[in-house]
Amino acid sequence: MNIPLSNPDITLLERQAVMSVLQTSSLSLGPKLPEFEKSITRYVGTKYAVAVNSGTSALHLIVRALGIGPGDEVITTPFSFVSSANCILYERAKPVFVDIEPDTLNIDPDLIEAKINRKTKAILAVDVFGHPAQWGALQRIARKYRLKLIEDSCEALGAEWRKKKAGVFADAAAFAFYPNKQMTTGEGGVIVTNNRVLADLCVSMRNQGRSKGGQWLQHERLGYNYRLSDINCALGIAQMKRLGEILRKRAIVASQYNELLQDIEEIEVPFVAPDVEISWFVYVIRLKEEYGIMHRDRILQFLKKSGISCSNYFSPPIHLQPFYRQTFGYKRGAFPVTESISDRTIALPFYSNLKKQQIIAVARMLRKGIRAVQ
Numbered sequence: 001m002n003i004p005l006s007n008p009d010i011t012l013l014e015r016q017a018v019m020s021v022l023q024t025s026s027l028s029l030g031p032k033l034p035e036f037e038k039s040i041t042r043y044v045g046t047k048y049a050v051a052v053n054s055g056t057s058a059l060h061l062i063v064r065a066l067g068i069g070p071g072d073e074v075i076t077t078p079f080s081f082v083s084s085a086n087c088i089l090y091e092r093a094k095p096v097f098v099d100i101e102p103d104t105l106n107i108d109p110d111l112i113e114a115k116i117n118r119k120t121k122a123i124l125a126v127d128v129f130g131h132p133a134q135w136g137a138l139q140r141i142a143r144k145y146r147l148k149l150i151e152d153s154c155e156a157l158g159a160e161w162r163k164k165k166a167g168v169f170a171d172a173a174a175f176a177f178y179p180n181k182q183m184t185t186g187e188g189g190v191i192v193t194n195n196r197v198l199a200d201l202c203v204s205m206r207n208q209g210r211s212k213g214g215q216w217l218q219h220e221r222l223g224y225n226y227r228l229s230d231i232n233c234a235l236g237i238a239q240m241k242r243l244g245e246i247l248r249k250r251a252i253v254a255s256q257y258n259e260l261l262q263d264i265e266e267i268e269v270p271f272v273a274p275d276v277e278i279s280w281f282v283y284v285i286r287l288k289e290e291y292g293i294m295h296r297d298r299i300l301q302f303l304k305k306s307g308i309s310c311s312n313y314f315s316p317p318i319h320l321q322p323f324y325r326q327t328f329g330y331k332r333g334a335f336p337v338t339e340s341i342s343d344r345t346i347a348l349p350f351y352s353n354l355k356k357q358q359i360i361a362v363a364r365m366l367r368k369g370i371r372a373v374q
């Protein structure tokens, strides 16, 4: 048995789309870039989309375009992929972590106000594992303290909170298209926003600080090469055409897992809030509170030895990553909910084309693994 953790869903449509770009001379900054961006704005419902070469680049440009800089503080979650905090450090601002809710695993709005001071400039919330954060509460806090709001939706394309799509709740949002995400461009990301000034700044900064309609060697501001090639964009356009189908298939896999796993006493299956339409990015179960990191890691070992790829998303959490420990002196105990959850999560193989027989096999081995480590 050999079941990977994730697997992109690529068909003939995607292969033909990429091949057709290779038959033109526009491999970058060609017609596929605006076409891809248009497919994103149409789907998410924002006015603007700026495609870039990764989700991390998207987050960096948002932070920079919002004017966040040295001495500023940005409130964010420690239970995320490292780039949602790194993008704050790129601009010499300070990530101020706030613990998470034990059910949604997203930043806990009730703990935010205690961390706000004169240096606080923004809140960067993550829709972790495709489950939208508490956007109503976050928007109220941002309005009350005049803070910018950033949505890291890199794991949540297609998710909904109160019938609105993830990506529309903040001043700007980022999506990512690495091959393990719901859809892929190989590498890639996009900024979505309704703010034209912010979108224009991002367009300029992704392309070496050039201005719209300006000359090729005219650089108005500090910029980067964060461009997404037309080859990647063509792949993205084809994936966007199939996104509905891909998300439906992922939801079916998740419900099959739920059905097969929900009676296992030692674990909890993923939580979905009643006002949320989750976009399934990963399928992460957690061991109940009486278990710890030793049990979890031994179950991971057991599954891997049986040919089932699995992972410990997100363990360690960001504040306990070596770089953050060294730089900020964080120790265990700083964010108890995050740490407790991080110790007990298991991400099971999850992708749109996972077969029922494979799901059954994973469920069987998980039961066996849990029994083996008691």
Ligand SMILES: *Cc1c(COP(=O)(O)O)cnc(C)c1O
Residues within 6 Å of the ligand: 054, 055, 056, 057, 080, 081, 083, 084, 126, 152, 154, 155, 176, 177, 178, 188, 189
């Ligand atoms: C994937 C991801 C990103 C960005 O990833 P890239 O690999 O740079 O595209 C950012 N934040 C979160 C939470 C992610 O899962």
